[in-house]
Amino acid sequence: MFKTLLTLAALAVTAPLAAKPIVIAHRGASGERPEHTIASYTLAIAQGADFIEPDLVSTKDGILVARHENEISGTTDVADHPAFKDRKATKTIDGEKISGWFTEDFTLAELKTLRAKERLPMLRPDNAKFDGQFQIPTFQEIIDLAKAKAQETGRRIGLYPETKHPSYFQSIGLALEEPLAAILKTNGYEDKDDPVFIQSFELANLKQLRELTGVRLIFLMSGEGGPPGDKSYAAYASPAGLAEVAHYVDGIGPGKEMIVPRGPLGGSKPATSLVADAHAAGLQVHVWTFRAENYFLPLELRKGVNPRARGDLAAELKQFAALGVDGVFSDFPAIAVATLAE
Structure with missing residues (x-):
């Protein structure tokens, strides 16, 4: 334990601490229930998450539903x-067949x-x-749940949809874009003060949304690649x-590895300047994704x-x-809420 604490101390950079990071329930409490289900979101709210996160896709008749893909x-x-x-098909989506x-x-x-099923049954057999x-x-339905639970608990429960x-x-x-902005407006979410963030891996999508809604927007980034037809996330992560x-x-x-990279054996390397650089640009930093299983953790934190x-x-x-960091996406909101409350 002492060695681990020394390692973590060495990784930290000198920076003023932000207010307690918000906890975003990644697809609900998806470490304990199948993701993107009312059961998963309900558990996340009960565990104290500040925001619940649905990934949004469209049906044939233009209705937004929550699925990972x-x-x-x-x-x-x-x-x-x-x-x-006969509905099975092969399609090319963002360049991938x-x-x-x-x-x-x-x-x-x-x-x-x-009916929903667990996406990672080998890692999460209890969810299966x-x-x-x-x-x-x-x-x-997810908005209705958040509003009902907010009224029941007396606390603000935010929404964090991803296109x-x-x-x-x-x-x-x-x-x-338009269906999302419209449904938010219909439900009273229009301004930066409302408990909503919209997130996307595509900046062009967010530029369109900025014209349609006043809620806060978050540009998602990964350690590799970039938005379709755009420059790389690495280029966007530079100060310019x-x-x-x-x-x-x-x-x-950003993905965690953009802030704390990992070496060839899976151990953590020294932190980058991305958090400080983003704050200098006036941007919040909400990091994904914090999961409890050894499979997802850096080498020094596995048990x-x-x-x-x-x-x-x-x-x-x-x-x-x-x-x-200003926020964390976690599959295990109970752990995140209890830890960050300290």
Whole structure:
């Protein structure tokens, strides 16, 4: 333990501490229930998450629903439905050829006949016990849940929707921007003071949303690649790139490795200057994704060799809080809430 603390101290950079980072329930409490289900979001709210996060895709009839991807064979039992056998297709999405079943080929009524299943059953077998119990929720149903629980608990429960593959959906006539802005406005979410962030890996999508809504926007970034047809995330993560995106968004959502890189064996390397650079540009920093399983943790925080066993997620959360991040996405909001409350 002493060695681990020394390692974490060495990784920290000198920076003023931000207010306690917000906890964003990544796809709900997805470490304990199948992701993007009402059960997952309900548990996350009960565990004290500040925001619940739905990934949004469109149905054939233009309804926004919560799925990790528009290809749903990994998160639903669609392959077990003979009536939908002929819906299987191969499509190119953001330059990648993918085979399966896609939300845009189903009406909402058809999707409601499916049931959710755990996306990572080998790592989360306890979640797989809930397979077949839950429907695919619409964004409106998630909003209704957040509002009901806010009234019940007396606390603010925020929404943190992500637009998935917005360029692709635009190309097939099912653009996400206007329906998302419209449903938020209908439900009273219009301004920066409202408990909503919209996130996207595509800056062009966020530029369009800036014209449609006043809620806060977050530009997601990954350690590799870049938005379709755009420059790399690495270029946007430079001081000049951050100054550019600050004209359109309120913050960035980088992957953890952009702040604390990992070496070839999986151990943490010294922190980068990204948090300080983003703050200097006037941007918040919300980092993804904090998970408890050894499989996702840096080498020094793993406990044992079983990839599904839980390691020291609390230490990782404290490390990033010390680096000054403003928010954390976590599959385990209970751990994040308890740790950051310290």
